[in-house]
Amino acid sequence: MSEVWDVVVIGSGSAALCAAIAAKEKGSRVLIIEKATEDLAGGNSKYTAGAMRFVYNGNDDLIPLLQNPDDPRIPNTEFGQYTAEKFGADLLGFNGGRPLSVEQRDLIGKSYETMRWLADNNVKFEPIYSRQTFEKDGKYIFWGGLTLAAEHEGVGLVEAEMRAFKAMGGEIRYDCAAVDLIVKDGRVCGVNTRSASGETADIEARAVVLGCGGFESNAKLREKYIGADWAKAKVRGTPHNEGIGLEMAFKLGAQAYGLYDGCHATPMDLHMPEYGNLNIPHEQRKNYRKICYFLGVMVNAKGDRFVDEGKDFRNYTYAQFGRAVLEQPGHFAWQIFDSKVDHLLYEEYRFSDAHYVEADTLDALIEKLDGIDDKDAVRKTLADYNAAVNADVAFDPTIKDGKNTKGLSLPKSNWAQTIDTGPFKAYPVTGGITFTYGGLKVSDQGGVVHENGRDIPGLYACGEMVGGVFYEGYPGGSGLTSGAVFGRRAGYGAAQFATQTVAAA
Incomplete structure (x- = not known):
């Protein structure tokens, strides 16, 4: 292992890209590794409608997020508002009697600032006129608390985030599947990888972010955790989300967290x-x-x-x-x-x-x-x-x-x-099936929490791998927002850990 990266991010969906952008923002040298080839990269995010649910108080909050704020329809549009209280109530409606989790409160509280952060990184959005409005009395009336999506939907979101990451000097390797985590002296310090042809390589890092999705593409794990019917489910997204990130984390004693028989369908x-x-x-x-x-x-x-x-x-x-x-x-x-x-x-x-x-x-x-x-x-x-x-x-x-x-x-x-x-x-x-709800316990720095309650040094997680965000249902658009919120957190946490590791060396 000759070269050492500050942060290695496993996966290239929106959550992973947000982690990578956040780590680059803090000055880290960042590498993304992706199992898929370039044309099939982007995780589940590419298969989504690109819509994001977040707190906003009216039209003025949305204008800075728009790709085209001069769209002639805007003056005749009533976006309404979507308050933190409403977001919380919507999540509670799917919690099966559970109170809002810490993760859900973080999702709500960080949703708008994360959207502004994306916009500041030139990831902009457009109103979802085709699916979230009805025309009434000459006005476009938005309904359901969901107003904006990335241009060209999930594909456009991933492409915009990838452009931002590469513009900051980030690098990505395709056909580079994570096989296991490298651990020395109790700290995660790299990743064992394998290409489709069987070529192996070890990549050394000061911190690793797991952003490689849940287990929805693994029929055996769907049947194990969700039920026999789920072996028959169509997989809406990538065939690559087979639960490897969870398996690698569990080998290190990571704490399983969230509703494992729950999923977005x-x-x-x-x-x-x-x-x-x-x-x-x-x-x-x-x-x-x-x-x-x-x-x-x-x-x-x-x-x-x-x-x-x-x-x-x-x-x-x-x-x-x-x-x-x-x-x-x-x-x-x-x-x-x-x-x-x-x-x-x-x-x-x-x-x-x-x-x-x-x-x-x-x-x-x-x-x-x-x-x-x-x-x-x-x-x-x-x-x-x-x-x-x-x-x-x-x-x-x-x-x-x-x-x-x-x-x-x-x-x-x-x-x-x-x-x-x-x-x-x-x-x-x-x-x-789009994604699974069961994941890992993650700290307020994005670190993966061990069964003993402490963060596993050098290991972070985001996206579908964060448990406790969704339970028995899902208000549309929350998944991509969750990926961005917890991806940003994981990137910041990993970058800080990498900096501390260098300082302590």
Whole structure:
């Protein structure tokens, strides 16, 4: 081991890149190592919509973050506000009765300053007009507390962060998989690596940051921690997040932390590839998602509805409902819509590779629902639903409109319209997994905490590897923000440790 880096970051997704940028900001010599080749690098971040959830008090807070603050739509846009209290309440809604964790409070408290920090590093954002607004009275009305995403979504976010890192003098090596951590005198001081061809190398470092994701791409670990159904999940992102970072940390006595049977999921096209596909344009890749269920109904293989499709804005339900779909018989469901909402369906439903069936009558549509043997059960479900729709309340997709059903054992709480106007469409979906919630205990300096309660010297973690951030669900856009918040923290912590190590030498 001839050369010594101040900080080595394992992984090249957004969290890892934020750690690398933060460490460079403090003057460290930083190397990123990435298992994938350059074209497939970027971790799960590249497969996301690039949206980030954070605290803001109004339009003025958002202008400094924008790629194009002179967009002519801005004066006619009502972004509203998203307070710390609201962010906390949204997280609590998925905590299963748990209070806000230390990690969640840090996520909330550091969210806006981290967005400003990214913007200061020329990582800018644009309003999500296509997915987070409805037009009303000549205004663009944002809903759900989610307003900004990176230009060109997750791919654009990773590319912008990589440009910032390289502009600061950072280096990256592709086809360089971490195999194990090097430890001397109780301190992590490097990484054993291997290329795809089997060539090995040791890289020496004063500090190492684990930013290499969870275990969502490892079917055996999904089955072990989350349940047997999850061996069948489609992996929305990279095939490389197989849990190696966790395994390396556990070998050193790291403390497991968080909800290991929890994960971020979403309804996905049943016939999508087994893994995300970066070989198609990002505009198409995102279209395997199918998250307009709130405008219709979902039925399982028995012909039954199984969730309250209108429980809340889809930002707050898609992670839960992706799990619910996967846990249905046969691991699939059908999303059913009529022509009244066809113009409101997101572009993913018009994607050239979107799978669906269509018919002029509801009866004819039902006959086309493969995987459902009892077609009469579907007819009854839809007839009961239609009869229960509250006709006295107006449909309004810009708010939780209270247009509900009455008398059903499983209600639809909002946006309940009769499904009665042809032509009708139905889309087959399954559950797709994006990232896992179980991770490591991390200190307020980003250090990985040992089972004895002390930081493991020289070892830091960020991104999916930080446990305690999410539990039984996920408000959309929080994952990338969490990656940035804890990535920045880990980079600062690792840089400080590296500086102290040099001083003590």
